[in-house]
Structure formats: C-alpha cells, structure tokens
Amino acid sequence: MSKASEQAYAKIRGFLLGGTVQPGSQLTEEQLAEVAGVSRTPVREAMRRLEAEMLLVRSPSKRIFVADWSRDDIDEMFTLRQMLEGHAANRAARRLTDAEIDRLEEVNKELHEAVDGETPDIVRFLDANRVFHEAITEAAHSPRLGQVLAMLVEQPVVLRTARQYSAEDLKQSARDHDELIAAFRAGDPGWAEAVMGSHLRRAFHTFAGAAEDDAVAE
Amino acid sequence: MSKASEQAYAKIRGFLLGGTVQPGSQLTEEQLAEVAGVSRTPVREAMRRLEAEMLLVRSPSKRIFVADWSRDDIDEMFTLRQMLEGHAANRAARRLTDAEIDRLEEVNKELHEAVDGETPDIVRFLDANRVFHEAITEAAHSPRLGQVLAMLVEQPVVLRTARQYSAEDLKQSARDHDELIAAFRAGDPGWAEAVMGSHLRRAFHTFAGAAEDDAVAE
DNA sequence: TGGCCTCCTATTGTATACAATTTGCCTGCG
C-alpha cells in the first residue's frame, strides 16, 4: 500500500492496540481519519485490512466496532497458527538449502544474545523471533499459506506473550529454535512440524496463564 | 458490502473466471469499472477481495494482473482446505447437536437425490455440497477459521472439479458425507477429521487428473 | 403509558476531480 493508506493502517492499529479504546466501542471512519491524519479513502482501505485481521468488526448495518478478543479467540488463533506454521515448518524442512539454514542460525544467534544475558532485551528478541518465523514461512514456498499466516499472526499478541515470558521461558524459546534448525539440517519434516507445534502451544499457555493472572489481579 | 461494490465483486469475478481474459494479462481499475458498471471506488474494494482470494495479483509497482494458478497452487489450496476443514470437522463433531446433524442429513439427502439418478444434476449437487460444507464450518464455531476458509474455497475450482466427476465419483462424494454424518453421530472428532481429509484429497486428485487430460488434449 | 410512525441526524457508500507515481518512448549526446 502506498504512503497514506499504509500510514493509516499503522496509526489506527497502534490506536487500537494502545489500550486507550475499549473493546466493543463504536468507531467512525471520520474519527479514524482524524487519528491517522488522512482522508477517509485510505482509512477505508486500512479498515478492510484490520477487519481481515479481526481487530475491527462490522455490525450487520456496516457500523464499525473495536473487536473484543476472548480467551477462546486467542486459543483459536494459536491453534490455527500451530497447524499452519507446523505445516510451513514441514514444507520448509524439505526445501531449505544449507545456506538458508545458516542464515536461520545466524538470526537465532542474535536471538540467543538478546536473552542469554542477565536482563533480556525483549525488543531484540521480538525482532529476531519475527524474522525467524517469517523466514520459515517464506521457505515453505506457499503464497496462500503466507498470506493466511500474515492475517493470523498478531504481533501485539506475540509482544504481550513475550512480556510474560520469564528469562527461562525466553531461553527455552531460543532452544526451540535451535531444535527447529537441527530438524531442518536433518531434513526431517515431521520433526520440524512437531517442534513448531509445541513451541507455539507453549506460547499460548504462557499467554493464557498471564491472562488468568490479569483477571485475578483486577 | 453494499450494492455497488458487491456487484463489482460478482461481475469482476465472473469476468475473471469466464475464461475470456488470459492469466498474466494486465488490468486497470478503469477497465474493471467499465466491466462492473460502477465507478472506480467500489471496484477498488472488490479488487482487494479478489486479491485476497488470489484471483488478482499486484506487481511491485501496484499494477494489477490476472493471477495464473499453477497445478501446485491448486494442490496447495486443497492441502490447506484439507487441514482447515479437517479441523473444522473435528470441532464440529464435538459441538453438533442431534437436531443439527438431522439438518445435515437432510441436506445430504438432497445431494443423494441429485446424483443417484441416471443423469446427475451437477447444479443441485454443488448447491447441496456447498451448504453441507458451510454448515460444518459454521458448526466449528471459530470465526477465524470460517474467514480463512471463505478466502480459500474457490467455488469455480469446486465446479470444475465436480464437472470432471464421473457418476460414480459423485456417488462416492455423497457416501463420504454419509460417513461424516456417522462420525458426527458417534461424536468422534478424529473420525470426522479423517473422513473430511480423504474426501478433499480425492477431490484434488480428480481435479488434477482432469487437468492432466486437458494438457494432453492440447 | 406503551407502541408505532416519522423525520432528522449520524454514518457509510459512491462518484469524480485532482495529485503522485510509474512506465516507456523519444531524443540527443557520446
């Protein structure tokens, strides 16, 4: 997307995830246009994307509301990711070249450095983590799969999850990636898929556990 | 979507699948606006949807082309459907009430009637088939799953597949549905998932086999 | 008082004019 609608997307997304708006509240195109600093036209394009990502929902009469993600919704998202990224890992294991695996290893070295010290660097972790997962999805060479995952993977959820990780959780995450790389080197699709599956399922439970705590804290 | 953009979507889709345009050829918003009989604004919305369904692709410089689906693309689509609809069947098996299963049975009776005679009624078959699959996806109670499947299931591909089915293939399809219903009655998610998987995988091979024949015929 | 009808307002949908970007040609220079 070009400048204005890309900017609209980014700003509105930030606005939605900033926590200042309440789930379920109504929004208007005009409001969002003001938030994004552009006219309604690019805002509409951004809204379509956000709707596809289910950060916005539409009433039957086309009015727009901030989506309200339940625990079940998050569960479902992680379940779908587990299936689809597991499949991506499986395909990647069949296709990755040694050079590409080297590259993954390099990215994961970065990730290790971010978490192996005394105080983990969450931002660095997230960056490396995103690059790592995207590289695998990319290596699966399946445009549809890539597109569907792009819709499903909500980085803010990943962020919130990572924030809940203990130092040990983060290190385990890095070790999962190590094992994925081993599976790739071995060219074992089933292994890769299984590792990816447990990696993501654990992430869900970390997230869900944290959400429970939040609920208790209220 | 409201009237004009819905109409644009339907007309452009028909235009793309009518076979009069060549895959890979460039299209402009203005052309499509003329085809749809509306202005560029609703055409753009329709284009976003068609892009998500990968019937259109965009060059890096935002120009638009008719997508060219390879055999691998079709394979991938069916593979993803197998995974996701299999998952839907699994979830549905856990949730469907007796009344809902009765309803499925009724729909499949319609489907049987469409194919059990001397000359199968493909249109009736397709309608019942679509309703049947949508009911299962619906019963999975997973909004994300439903949304993703809606993007993936290209009815024109289903149509082309059904056209290639022999009378016996069609009857087997109806029997697959019978078995799905049995799995639902038994409340056996694994069974339902497995049946759905083989059902879809067979569909792919029918399609692929037909495509091979086409290629040979040329 | 309760339900319904109507009109007004808020909101989304569509068309169109204009801006920005990209492409490809055409010219001129080496």
Add this chain to the structure above:
DNA sequence: CGCAGGCAAATTGTATACAATAGGAGGCCA
C-alpha cells in the same frame, strides 16, 4: 549504435462532495 535523461501518457492513490441508508429521538394516537 547504445545509452542516459527527461518528457508524456497511463495508472494508481487521495481528497472531497454528494447520495443512500440506518438509528434514534420525539411526538402522536390508542
């Protein structure tokens, strides 16, 4: 003859004005 540069045309992107539609408030009648 080839290539670089820039100009013109085609195409997409954005803003804005206007149209259509849905929701809600208020009044009217039973």
